[in-house]
Amino acid sequence: MARGPRLIGRRQASNRPTDGPQLDVRILRSNKVFKTTAGGKTASWSILVVVGDNKGSVGVGQGKALNIPDAIRKAEEAARKNMFKMELIGETIPHAIRAKHGSATVILKPASPGTGVKAGSAVRMCLEAAGVHNVLAKCLGSRNSTNLAYATVKAFKELQSPEQIAKIRGKDVNELVPWLAKARKEEAESGHA
Numbered sequence: 741m742a743r744g745p746r747l748i749g750r751r752q753a754s755n756r757p758t759d760g761p762q763l764d765v766r767i768l769r770s771n772k773v774f775k776t777t778a779g780g781k782t783a784s785w786s787i788l789v790v791v792g793d794n795k796g797s798v799g800v801g802q803g804k805a806l807n808i809p810d811a812i813r814k815a816e817e818a819a820r821k822n823m824f825k826m827e828l829i830g831e832t833i834p835h836a837i838r839a840k841h842g843s844a845t846v847i848l849k850p851a852s853p854g855t856g857v858k859a860g861s862a863v864r865m866c867l868e869a870a871g872v873h874n875v876l877a878k879c880l881g882s883r884n885s886t887n888l889a890y891a892t893v894k895a896f897k898e899l900q901s902p903e904q905i906a907k908i909r910g911k912d913v914n915e916l917v918p919w920l921a922k923a924r925k926e927e928a929e930s931g932h933a
Contacts (some may be wrong), residue, residue, distance in 0.1 A: 753793045757788070763792065764791070784805060788862075789818075830926060831874050842887040
């Protein structure tokens with residue numbers, strides 16, 4: 741059986757609105773689905789998309805339509821509605837995190853500058869769209885790209901900044917994370933440059 745076009749992993753350069761912020765749109769999964777009706781089978785496309793601004797905001801959405809462009813548009817709109825801001829320290833995450841969605845488990849660990857994104861498939865695309873450049877990731881259980889994407893987004897939502905953790909524990913942030921002041925200073929300098 742001939743399959744449709746392979747769209748996975750490609751950035752979408754369609755007719756997106758240019759008035760708002762420019763977002764990085766990546767197709768995580770394209771799937772041709774069939775619905776059996778009295779008149780026969782009706783084919784449609786189900787598309788999973790991740791949208792990010794490469795500065796810490798990310799969202800995942802799914803769209804379904806009879807043709808690919810409409811499905812991508814619907815998925816992108818859903819992802820834009822689901823966007824949220826995640827915690828970052830420079831180009832990495834503040835702490836290790838483990839999240840599960842369905843039977844897929846994702847473990848994310850911060851990495852030193854120059855490490856790169858050590859992840860595969862849907863997790864890599866979610867991390868890159870969010871603007872995380874140094875991280876180690878491991879997938880356990882299912883390798884279903886939909887579940888991996890939602891597990892990664894769940895992990896992003898559970899991240900907390902060192903300042904929030906210090907406040908909860910009633911400690912001084914410099915006592916918990918001595919290197920944080922230097923990291924925040926470098927982050928501010930690179931933001932102004």
